[in-house]
Amino acid sequence: MTTSCRNCPLRRRALFDPIESDELDFMQRFKSGELSVDADTLLMMEGSNSPQLFTVLSGMGLRYKTLPNGRRQVVNFVFPGDFLGLQAGVMNEMKHSVEATTSMTLCVFNRSELWNLFKNHPGRAYDLVWLASLEEHFLGDALTAVGQRDALERISWSFHRIYIRMTELGLVTGQGCQLPYRQQDLADALGLSLVHTNKTLKKLRDMQVASWNEGRLTVSDLDRLAELAMVDDHHVETRPLI
């Protein structure tokens, strides 16, 4: 039994822009089904095409690139509301892989319907550009983090970013949220070694700012975390949900 777009639990969140009723009907027709996958499933592979586009309904994942020498760059963590496969949608080739970290449920759209979207639903096309721009913005920030911040700042930055996003999704309970990744994933996202990531996490824990144990991130001092992360822009922006 699939979720109808009209009752989409994500869309209730203030994080996502409201949408007009007739557009919602279109989204419903655009949606070709729902997919549930187990943890560790490879959803899309770098270099290959993808006949489908997804919106994440629940669960978490990873986007990453692999280098010829075997090193891996985690490009992004994937959360509910994220749209997957746009690159393949327009360029016919994924430039990174996407993997499920937990079990996930995904809204499935047919790539062949994409042109119809552009032709008859300019508002949705606009939203796609918006989403792509958001991604561009995020990657610019990530590049800045890896290029200009030291280890403690980088980890603080990523925790802050994740915590804010999880808050917007209503997934924060108490002072924390689930964060089901391995330390190696975070290390690969931030361009740090596993060992140094571990040591820096300990430092952050000892400083009583944030701790990450058994798949749960706990933030005890958000202001201090933001300060360490050198983020001053706490501005929450809404985003489209496709």
Next chain:
Amino acid sequence: MTTSCRNCPLRRRALFDPIESDELDFMQRFKSGELSVDADTLLMMEGSNSPQLFTVLSGMGLRYKTLPNGRRQVVNFVFPGDFLGLQAGVMNEMKHSVEATTSMTLCVFNRSELWNLFKNHPGRAYDLVWLASLEEHFLGDALTAVGQRDALERISWSFHRIYIRMTELGLVTGQGCQLPYRQQDLADALGLSLVHTNKTLKKLRDMQVASWNEGRLTVSDLDRLAELAMVDDHHVETRPLI
């Protein structure tokens, strides 16, 4: 006297996708003028809005972000054919600054016309998503370079990337091309210190692979450069020109 879209010197390059005649007419109407700026002009500022969108006709520039502590991340080098201001176009705010490094000429489009583009020219809207995806792809690659490669590999990667792009633009003469940036710009792009960038450039020069002097990049061994950069994908992709 402005260049007409029909005679656009860029569009002749095989790098850019061909476009249909009536769409070209629309582009001509969409274009509100042409702008020439001196070197070191700030074109867009991080955090502010921009009423205009640009396509670079000639000249080179930089996109960058600044951190509260004063450090700077160069997010991208700007070359002819690049489209500027899409972020502000959809999100009402630039997330990075754009600066002219040399004098530049720019095609100017009116942001207020953007909605018309989406509504009546789905092909152009599709191109915008394409361009945004290209940018996302580039930033993912850059993140991978900064996160996973050492100094020599990073510089090789950036030189390779630049050299290929300049080749596609027809701006390579002999074995080299103009590259009018400072070492500090490259350092800020790659997350390296100026001093180490300088030392690594010397190394690359001593290895007889590539040298960068007086604003000119010379590549004497492209294969070796690609090898050092760990790029195997020499595949040249065409892109839309807006």
Next chain:
DNA sequence: TGTTGCTATGTCATAGTTTAATGCGTGATT
């Protein structure tokens, strides 16, 4: 009870940073 995957921690090595000093060309000032 061994194996596997992940976290944790100590020690040592090193790639890269910081600071500082030098030189060189260019444009401004007298």
Next chain:
DNA sequence: AATCACGCATTAAACTATGACATAGCAACA
């Protein structure tokens, strides 16, 4: 035309944040 100031490239030396290697603990699982 001489001098100065400034921006940029270059190089050397001292320092340090981070990486590499090694080892151990612990939980899940066959």
